[in-house]
Amino acid sequence: MTRLIESHGFTNxxxxxxxxxxxxxxxxxxxxxxxxxxxxxxxxxxxxxxxxLVHQPEILRQRSAAFNAIMYAPGGLPRAERELASxxxxxxxxxxxxxxxxxxxxxxxxxxxxxxxxxFDDPYTAGTTPRExxxxxxxxxxxxxxxxxxxxxxxxxxxxxxxxxxILDLIHSIAIFAWANRLMLNLGExxxxxxxx
Amino acid sequence: xxxLDIVDRVAGLAPGSQAYLTRHKREKVAAATQFSDEALFxxxxxxxxxxxxxxxxxxxxxxxxxxxxxxxxxxxLGALDIDAGLLDQVARTALDExxxxxxxxxxxxxxxxxxxxxxxxxxxxxxxxAAGLSTPAVVALAQLIAYVSYQIRLVAGLRALxxxxxxxxxNGLPTVNPSEPV
Numbered sequence: 001m002t003r004l005i006e007s008h009g010f011t012n013x014x015x016x017x018x019x020x021x022x023x024x025x026x027x028x029x030x031x032x033x034x035x036x037x038x039x040x041x042x043x044x045x046x047x048x049x050x051x052x053l054v055h056q057p058e059i060l061r062q063r064s065a066a067f068n069a070i071m072y073a074p075g076g077l078p079r080a081e082r083e084l085a086s087x088x089x090x091x092x093x094x095x096x097x098x099x100x101x102x103x104x105x106x107x108x109x110x111x112x113x114x115x116x117x118x119x120f121d122d123p124y125t126a127g128t129t130p131r132e133x134x135x136x137x138x139x140x141x142x143x144x145x146x147x148x149x150x151x152x153x154x155x156x157x158x159x160x161x162x163x164x165x166x167i168l169d170l171i172h173s174i175a176i177f178a179w180a181n182r183l184m185l186n187l188g189e190x191x192x193x194x195x196x197x
Numbered sequence: 198x199x200x201l202d203i204v205d206r207v208a209g210l211a212p213g214s215q216a217y218l219t220r221h222k223r224e225k226v227a228a229a230t231q232f233s234d235e236a237l238f239x240x241x242x243x244x245x246x247x248x249x250x251x252x253x254x255x256x257x258x259x260x261x262x263x264x265x266x267x268x269x270x271x272x273x274l275g276a277l278d279i280d281a282g283l284l285d286q287v288a289r290t291a292l293d294e295x296x297x298x299x300x301x302x303x304x305x306x307x308x309x310x311x312x313x314x315x316x317x318x319x320x321x322x323x324x325x326x327a328a329g330l331s332t333p334a335v336v337a338l339a340q341l342i343a344y345v346s347y348q349i350r351l352v353a354g355l356r357a358l359x360x361x362x363x364x365x366x367x368n369g370l371p372t373v374n375p376s377e378p379v
Contacts, residue, residue: 020319020322020323021322021323021326021332021335022332052336053336053340055332055333055336056236056242056333056336056337056340058236058239059233059236059237059336059337059340060340061236062229062232062233062236063229063233063340063344065225065228065229065232066226066229066230066233069223069225069226069229070223070226073223073225073226076223093314093315094314094315095314095315142350142353142354143350146261146263146346146349146350146353147258147261147262147263147264147349147353148262148353149353149354149356149357150357151357151358151360151361151364153357154354154357154358154361155361155364155365158361158365164215164216164219164358164362165219165222167354167358168219168220168222168223168354168358169223171350171351171354171355171358172223172226172351174350174354175346175347175348175350175351175354176347178343178346178347178349178350179343179344179346179347180343181314182310182314182339182342182343182346183339183340183343185314185315185317186306186309186310186314186317186321186322186339187322187336187339189319
């Protein structure tokens with residue numbers, strides 16, 4: 001049984017998300033739109049988020065290909081650490097919906113939730129090991145100061161044991177949530193809006 | 198993929214360099230990134246002019262102090278016939294000086310998404326249909342700004358990885374400088 005964590009408006013509860021403008025109704029979707037929904041996410045056909053984005057099917061198709069390759073590809077940075085980075089980015093950007101989803105994914109993969117509680121509480125001090133703290137700190141820095149990264153910031157990651165392949169996966173995981181959070185935050189809202197904002 | 202894509206070029210990755218090889222081990226990501234760029238800047242995309250999309254991208258990069266990507270978008274804008282004064286206003290992030298009402302709405306939305314994404318709300322989104330954008334155009338605009346946010350971080354991260362490899366090519370071991378006495 002998962003432990004409920006709630007702090008600063010963030011939660012690991014399952015949330016829903018509602019679009020603020022008209023979504024594509026499934027019965028009016030083109031065959032291309034249906035195909036892109038099926039490629040994007042197992043539940044895309046019942047998700048307002050995907051049904052809204054599929055107004056531009058080719059853009060969604062490529063975004064989903066990038067997202068799925070970044071978050072689910074084998075090898076490289078352990079998947080739990082990719083989920084940790086995306087939870088941190090979502091916490092910093094204020095995306096309650098994404099933070100909830102990726103907190104749950106981290107917990108499923110890592111079989112623990114201690115660092116998620118820390119991230120919700122105070123992301124700036126979060127991390128249960130030096131490696132985790134370095135991942136969290138870099139996730140915050142790249143989120144807040146995306147235009148400039150110094151090589152010394154990556155050297156810190158190497159010093160706690162990340163290979164170049166893992167550093168690349170970390171950069172990808174942080175960057176794709178710069179993308180995802182901006183859509184989730186500006187095109188609709190979590191269904192329980194009083195908790196969310 | 199043997200030729201350099203946009204991210205390789207803007208990040209300054211030489212073919213065969215360590216950072217280039219590392220990046221292209223995740224070829225699915227590299228390809229989807231390049232195809233995203235092509236879809237978002239497809240000249241045939243209706244309802245949101247290529248000129249508007251490139252100005253939004255330049256503005257997003259200028260707000261983010263993403264120098265190399267700003268240069269990239271200025272070059273792409275150079276292929277279109279755009280008033281030099283307007284280009285300058287966007288590159289200086291002087292939103293209030295932009296005279297076109299529709300473009301100003303696009304840039305205002307961009308400003309929120311780039312600098313304070315949590316500040317957006319339903320009323321801010323509804324200003325876009327009110328300015329004449331169709332729903333598919335709103336989706337294209339939001340995806341474009343969000344993509345550029347991703348691209349900025351990817352390019353900056355890869356530049357740093359390339360620089361790190363120049364400083365410490367053996368994965369963390371410093372290079373021995375032969376001019377220094379041992």
